[in-house]
Amino acid sequence: MTAITVLGGGISGLSTAWYLAQKVPANVSIKVIEASSRVGGWIRTDRRHTPIGEIIAEAGPRTLRTGKSPDALSVLELVDDLDLRSHVILSDAQSAAARNRYIYYDGTLNRMPSSLSSLASGLPAAATCLVGGVWRDFTRKSNTPVENDESVHEFIGRRFGQKVDDNLASAVMHGIYAADTKDLSARALLYPFWLADRMGKRGVISGLRKVARVSRARHAGRSVESVDGERRARNPEFWTSVDGASMYSFRGGMQTLPDEMAKKLRERPNVEISTGSKVVAARVGATGKAQIEVDGGRVIESDHVVNTLPLHSMQGVFGSDQTPMLDHTPYSSVVVVNLTYQGKGRTPVDGFGYLVPRASQHESRALGVVFDSCALPEQDTCDVTRVTVMLGGPRFKELFGSKDVEAEAKLLALDTVQRELGIRGDALDVHVTVGTQCIPTYTTGYVDRLQQMHEWTKRQLNGRMSLVGAAYGGPAVPQCVNHARTHVCDHLNLDTLSQSPQCVSGLEEIIKAFDLPA
Structure with a gap:
């Protein structure tokens, strides 16, 4: 056999x-x-009992992206094949959670532009460095190193300036890899830009058009990824609803999958x-x-x-x-703290949440905070506001050392939402998960x-x-x-x-x- x-x-x-x-x-x-x-x-959903009802706490990933990429479609087709369509809850592409994502900078929440039209209102303080960064790359001669790779920190600093990394890129990498840009591979994580730097005469921006041509040539003859007609015909309502969404999860949480x-x-x-x-x-x-x-x-x-x-x-x-x-290949350790407060709408803004860049590490000890109740309100079956604070990553030893990690994380998370979001009062529920060596560092x-x-x-x-x-x-x-x-x-x-x-x-x-x- x-x-x-x-x-x-x-x-x-x-x-x-x-x-x-x-x-x-x-x-x-x-x-x-x-x-x-x-x-x-690391996909784990815990059901928690509070004095006013049951809530769910995600210890790991909490949402999935829609779209036409092979990655996104693979999961959506898997959900379809598992007959989980009725369990799916969708976040509309025009919802606050889809449009509003923030970076914590200079003690305030800076809303990042989500479209070209949103640029009309100007760039937030955290992102003003982009203007100078783009101009720097466009006007500076090529200075590509001989080596095949460099860190994300070195790459962005070399072409766009240190502030772009300190204010923006470091926050994004905190959110994805819970790691420092000084440790991450530019070739692996920023490959189109890394390649553009090598193909362009004057840096990244001048090379992006060449990279696009190479990409089109490589994919010539391949059809655009899409759901096959037979599958869509079997469950048209599901696939139509997915088309208008930006992300999704399940009523019972991610562990459903x-x-x-x-x-x-x-x-x-x-x-x-x-x-x-x-x-x-x-x-x-x-x-x-x-x-x-x-x-x-x-x-x-x-x-x-x-x-x-x-x-x-x-x-x-x-x-x-x-x-x-x-x-x-080291692995990052992340502490996830799920906080539940009585009453809806306790966050000062609506959105998916915010990330903390290197530039704000003297102000905040978090990697980022997710506004769970805003992102997926259908998961709340009682009158609550749920937020999740992520701690650790490159600062794990600094924050926790030899301390009781769960006890210290609880204190840090409660302090974070009080100082940065103005959420005061006792939490209905605090749930701490220590993810030891949970995310690989490229x-x-x-x-x-x-x-x-x-x-x-x-x-x-x-x-x-x-x-x-x-x-x-x-x-x-x-x-x-x-x-x-x-x-x-x-x-x-x-x-x-x-x-x-x-x-x-x-x-x-x-x-x-x-x-x-x-």
């Missing part, structure tokens, strides 16, 4: 198992191995999901197949292994054969290490292992889901798994995206 093992039961592992289950016949065994007691990884996936997978007789099983070793057995050993001594033999484990969990699993990616030199990881992976387990996960194609839920989909559907030859090694890494499409144009 052909056997496939998926390591990790987070969103990447579950998505991989889901697409495998759609593709392989019923006589192919699919095993999902998860170290913790639950599936879903992995829970439903796991439920439907468990209904299949050829799928087994094992929680509480930590992978301790991986090797090649006497038959030439892959063997995965979990704590307790159980050994699972497989024709192919899809590894979705975080890189820090892979240390030591493959013996002494290491690769630089394992040692040079450090300088990442793309070169990814190529090395690609070659290393093809050597492992006799060519019977491939990779999917947040450390490769991006940490967002849609990126993880689409990575799983493209790997299973486009790169694994499921008909020959038992006969011959696949010798694919799972990183082919990602590496291709970073190829330099001829």
